Amino acid sequence: MLHNVLRPPKNVAPRQDVEVHTAPPGLPAVPHDLDFGNDAQVLAMHRELTEALERQPEWASTVDGDPRVAGAFASLILHRYAAARQAAPDAIPDAWQAAQAIVAAHLSPTGNEELRRTLATDAAPQGIFAQLGDSGRLCLTAQVCHRDADAHVLDRRWALAVSDYATAKLAYAQVPGSEATVKELDRLATLAQAQANQQNQHVETKLSLLWERAQALADQPEAAAPIYMKIGRLTFEHHVTLDDVEALQATLQDAAKAFAAASARYTDRGQTAKALDADLRAAHALDCGLQYQKAAALYTKVKQGLLARQDVHKGSHGAERADIDAHNAKYAEDRARAADIHRLLYRTAVDFAKSGQDAEAAKSYESLAWMHQRAGQPVQAGLLLRLAQACHVRVAQRQMTAAQDFAAQGKYARAGHIYADAQERFRLADQPQQAQEAKEAKKLAYARAEAQSKLFEQLAQAMGAHTTKVDQNQPGGVENTPLVNRLQQLLREFPDALP
Numbered sequence: 001m002l003h004n005v006l007r008p009p010k011n012v013a014p015r016q017d018v019e020v021h022t023a024p025p026g027l028p029a030v031p032h033d034l035d036f037g038n039d040a041q042v043l044a045m046h047r048e049l050t051e052a053l054e055r056q057p058e059w060a061s062t063v064d065g066d067p068r069v070a071g072a073f074a075s076l077i078l079h080r081y082a083a084a085r086q087a088a089p090d091a092i093p094d095a096w097q098a099a100q101a102i103v104a105a106h107l108s109p110t111g112n113e114e115l116r117r118t119l120a121t122d123a124a125p126q127g128i129f130a131q132l133g134d135s136g137r138l139c140l141t142a143q144v145c146h147r148d149a150d151a152h153v154l155d156r157r158w159a160l161a162v163s164d165y166a167t168a169k170l171a172y173a174q175v176p177g178s179e180a181t182v183k184e185l186d187r188l189a190t191l192a193q194a195q196a197n198q199q200n201q202h203v204e205t206k207l208s209l210l211w212e213r214a215q216a217l218a219d220q221p222e223a224a225a226p227i228y229m230k231i232g233r234l235t236f237e238h239h240v241t242l243d244d245v246e247a248l249q250a251t252l253q254d255a256a257k258a259f260a261a262a263s264a265r266y267t268d269r270g271q272t273a274k275a276l277d278a279d280l281r282a283a284h285a286l287d288c289g290l291q292y293q294k295a296a297a298l299y300t301k302v303k304q305g306l307l308a309r310q311d312v313h314k315g316s317h318g319a320e321r322a323d324i325d326a327h328n329a330k331y332a333e334d335r336a337r338a339a340d341i342h343r344l345l346y347r348t349a350v351d352f353a354k355s356g357q358d359a360e361a362a363k364s365y366e367s368l369a370w371m372h373q374r375a376g377q378p379v380q381a382g383l384l385l386r387l388a389q390a391c392h393v394r395v396a397q398r399q400m401t402a403a404q405d406f407a408a409q410g411k412y413a414r415a416g417h418i419y420a421d422a423q424e425r426f427r428l429a430d431q432p433q434q435a436q437e438a439k440e441a442k443k444l445a446y447a448r449a450e451a452q453s454k455l456f457e458q459l460a461q462a463m464g465a466h467t468t469k470v471d472q473n474q475p476g477g478v479e480n481t482p483l484v485n486r487l488q489q490l491l492r493e494f495p496d497a498l499p
Contacts, residue, residue, distance in 0.1 A: 158196030252289030292343035
């Protein structure tokens with residue numbers, strides 16, 4: 001069994017290298033002179049932090065409302081400073097592991113996402129989670145992701161488990177002393193991936209058999225229709241991850257075909273209600289697969305069928321049934337109208353992508369994803385965000401090449417700026433390894449730009465020229481002057497002069 005809760009080796013917070021006292025407005029800073037050996041002082045500070053956390057504007061959306069969370073979070077903050085000062089944490093109300101477990105178990109979906117987001121960027125974290133310090137925040141992120149992965153294992157959602165184990169591993173890898181935990185997470189991710197592959201194979205085999213049975217019953221609509229419905233439901237539900245956009249869209253297309261086939265069978269049998277229900281399911285599958293034009297047409301067909309049935313019910317004095325048909329027809333009409341709007345916006349994004357304008361395409365996909373998210377349609381939003389991420393990756397890859405070219409020309413400051421933008425795009429695309437590579441390249445480029453600037457000044461002085469330090473943040477900067485050409489020639493001849 002994969003379910004396995006890993007724990008850090010010690011029940012104390014990781015050592016913090018730097019103690020920072022900056023706190024969000026309304027959240028008290030831990031005093032430099034707090035005596036961790038004084039129970040009264042520590043308890044008073046803990047109470048003050050707990051009450052202040054509960055007053056923070058974002059607190060209610062960060063946690064699930066459990067009354068223990070604020071106190072546990074306050075304990076984690078105090079553990080951070082106790083570790084930084086190498087003080088015994090005995091007076092802190094909650095032990096570090098216990099406090100972390102409480103917070104990890106009671107984050108809201110918003111809090112969970114905010115915490116995970118801090119792992120994807122090298123910018124200084126802001127807000128509540130920043131108060132845990134880097135090591136404390138990383139440990140909490142790792143435990144949250146590990147906890148979620150274990151939950152996915154129990155639900156047999158293997159692909160999601162693989163993703164969360166990998167994220168937990170990434171977080172723990174940045175915490176000194178967690179090598180054994182990282183190795184175990186890697187093992188669990190490998191096992192989960194094997195289960196995911198087996199699950200996919202099983203579902204594909206089952207779907208293949210169902211299709212064969214349905215097609216063999218082509219002349220028996222009464223027997224074939226339920227099989228098509230089962231194919232539709234199984235196919236539609238079989239997307240445990242959104243990583244493969246094309247595969248998921250193909251899956252949703254198969255679901256739509258199955259529901260459409262079921263509708264045809266029910267129509268042949270004169271079962272109008274079941275036929276309309278199958279058509280509505282087919283439209284929903286097409287909508288989720290971003291096939292907006294086909295979805296809109298099918299939603300309109302459902303609306304017309306419901307309105308026609310409403311008239312029949314009115315004539316037979318079925319007023320209540322007629323009202324239900326009218327309500328459902330309005331729903332289908334609204335979905336058709338929304339699908340038409342989404343189709344136009346989606347077309348714009350696709351056109352940008354086809355013309356190579358990936359940055360604009362990413363913006364368009366993200367805007368449409370936001371609309372679906374607001375409408376409570378996570379499948380469409382997830383697909384569109386993956387398409388946006390693919391655009392970000394293409395832009396970032398081109399930027400990495402361009403930055404390398406600038407660096408080869410000795411234009412390190414310009415290269416650093418481009419690496420920084422590539423790093424942010426890789427972060428948005430959920431590509432932490434590539435983001436880290438861009439980050440390291442950015443640091444090196446900026447270091448060389450600074451060294452280049454100093455060498456430029458030294459060279460100018462040595463050549464008897466008078467110059468001022470050039471601001472390399474300005475485009476053009478020091479490029480294309482005889483002095484700079486000489487400098488760049490020297491730098492190529494003596495590369496060891498740069499870091």
